[in-house]
Amino acid sequence: MGNCAHLLQLCCSGEGRHPLIDRWPPGTLLAEVLILRERTPGECRVAATPETVRRLLARGLTLQVEQSAGLAAGYADHEFEAAGARLVAPGPELGAGVDAVLCVNPPAAEVLNQLRPGALLAGLLSPYGAIALVEQLQARRVSALALELLPRISRAQTMDVLSSQANIAGYKAVLLAAAALDRYVPMLMTAAGTIQPARALILGAGVAGLQALATARRLGAVVYVSDVRPAAKEQVESLGGRFLSPPEQEERPAEAGGYAKAASEAFLAAQRQQLADQLALADMVICTAQVPGRRAPLLISDEMLAGMRPGSVVVDLAVAQGGNCAGTVCGQTVERHGVRLIGGDGLPSSVANHASALYARNLAALVEHVLGEDGFQLDQEDPIVAGCLFTHDGACRFPDLVSGAN
Numbered sequence: 001m002g003n004c005a006h007l008l009q010l011c012c013s014g015e016g017r018h019p020l021i022d023r024w025p026p027g028t029l030l031a032e033v034l035i036l037r038e039r040t041p042g043e044c045r046v047a048a049t050p051e052t053v054r055r056l057l058a059r060g061l062t063l064q065v066e067q068s069a070g071l072a073a074g075y076a077d078h079e080f081e082a083a084g085a086r087l088v089a090p091g092p093e094l095g096a097g098v099d100a101v102l103c104v105n106p107p108a109a110e111v112l113n114q115l116r117p118g119a120l121l122a123g124l125l126s127p128y129g130a131i132a133l134v135e136q137l138q139a140r141r142v143s144a145l146a147l148e149l150l151p152r153i154s155r156a157q158t159m160d161v162l163s164s165q166a167n168i169a170g171y172k173a174v175l176l177a178a179a180a181l182d183r184y185v186p187m188l189m190t191a192a193g194t195i196q197p198a199r200a201l202i203l204g205a206g207v208a209g210l211q212a213l214a215t216a217r218r219l220g221a222v223v224y225v226s227d228v229r230p231a232a233k234e235q236v237e238s239l240g241g242r243f244l245s246p247p248e249q250e251e252r253p254a255e256a257g258g259y260a261k262a263a264s265e266a267f268l269a270a271q272r273q274q275l276a277d278q279l280a281l282a283d284m285v286i287c288t289a290q291v292p293g294r295r296a297p298l299l300i301s302d303e304m305l306a307g308m309r310p311g312s313v314v315v316d317l318a319v320a321q322g323g324n325c326a327g328t329v330c331g332q333t334v335e336r337h338g339v340r341l342i343g344g345d346g347l348p349s350s351v352a353n354h355a356s357a358l359y360a361r362n363l364a365a366l367v368e369h370v371l372g373e374d375g376f377q378l379d380q381e382d383p384i385v386a387g388c389l390f391t392h393d394g395a396c397r398f399p400d401l402v403s404g405a406n
Contacts, residue, residue: 031060032061033056033061034065034094035069035085036069036094036107037069037090045356046069046070047359047360048063048070048360048363048364049075050085052363053080057084059367059371060371061371065077075356092110094110095115097116098116100121100122102363103123103124104359105123106123106124112142119142121145122147123363124147125147127149130402134390134402137391142391143391147162147362149390151383151384151387156387158362159384161363162207163207166206168347168351169211169348170207170286170288171211172350173342173347176344177315180342181313183195183198185216185221197220197221200216200282200283200286201224201225201226201279201285202225202241203286203288204289205235205236209227210235210236213236223242224282226244228271244274246267246274247267247271272299280307280309284315285300285313285315286317287300287314288317288324296323297324305325305326306337312339313340316328316342316344319345329343331345370385378392380392
């Protein structure tokens with residue numbers, strides 16, 4: 001176990017004792033977990049909340065929280081202390097001696113250098129092409145759980161970070177589009193006449209796309225949804241959307257593990273042709289089509305943008321993977337052919353309080369899953385662990401993801 005001397009001292013002296021510690025026998029060594037303050041520019045989320053601190057404390061863990069870790073998400077230091085966590089100051093020894101580190105984005109190199117061999121790291125580690133990170137994790141012999149790699153199985157639903165954060169991205173994308181649009185979204189009947197509802201087009205019916213559909217419908221838009229999977233039709237229609245059936249091709253893209261597989265170029269070309277007429281009618285477009293570990297398919301060409309109505313809006317949630325729409329820029333709003341293009345990268349962080357609450361619950365569920373009677377147990381026969389255990393015992397278990405050979 002890690003450095004729990006401070007806790008054992010408190011338990012033995014009876015001073016500063018937290019009520020949840022009474023659940024554990026005297027002298028029990030508890031695993032020490034560190035919650036980091038995120039340092040990625042623009043990142044406002046945090047990997048734990050006071051709620052999940054109490055939850056993990058009740059499971060026998062002790063929690064260190066870096067000072068100001070939750071401020072950007074609306075969680076004050078005193079709330080973490082009241083929940084039973086110990087605040088720690090940033091410094092060169094941050095992370096030394098702990099058994100696990102929970103994060104949103106990969107920690108800084110100086111923090112990783114403090115981790116002991118066998119320590120656990122869990123977060124969104126961006127494993128695709130992460131050569132430098134993998135080299136450092138291997139050198140430190142850190143066991144890293146990359147949440148992007150969690151299998152899409154029913155047992156892992158409570159841990160599914162990608163879905164919880166994609167829900168937020170889909171919701172916020174529609175709000176951004178509505179705010180940038182030069183028209184009302186709902187139908188309005190006035191003494192001056194009737195205003196017709198906005199027409200929304202959503203590309204991709206995954207978690208983000210379905211949430212975008214639901215949000216746009218709540219705002220009063222007429223919503224059309226395009227997806228390469230015919231099986232998505234039922235989900236779209238159940239939420240009040242109108243499904244655009246994919247082009248007739250001999251081979252249509254299927255799905256694997258809950259994600260769409262990469263489509264052939266011939267299929268994508270046929271789909272783009274089908275989309276052209278829809279784009280010309282759309283007021284707002286939400287792009288969500290992504291394939292894990294690969295460049296996002298380009299669905300909207302510059303020529304298609306030129307055919308759209310000036311004043312219409314495109315929000316590209318796939319911009320960080322290359323984008324579904326030509327001309328989008330990460331984190332920026334640009335104009336092309338009179339169409340506003342919003343690079344919707346990092347939208348969950350813009351709803352940091354609720355995004356952190358959901359993320360922290362997902363992460364706590366994973367921590368509880370790998371927590372045994374004697375600390376963390378990484379059973380590689382377990383499909384959840386096997387699916388997301390990125391590095392372990394000095395080796396990378398998914399070298400093809402890192403090299404780009406997948």
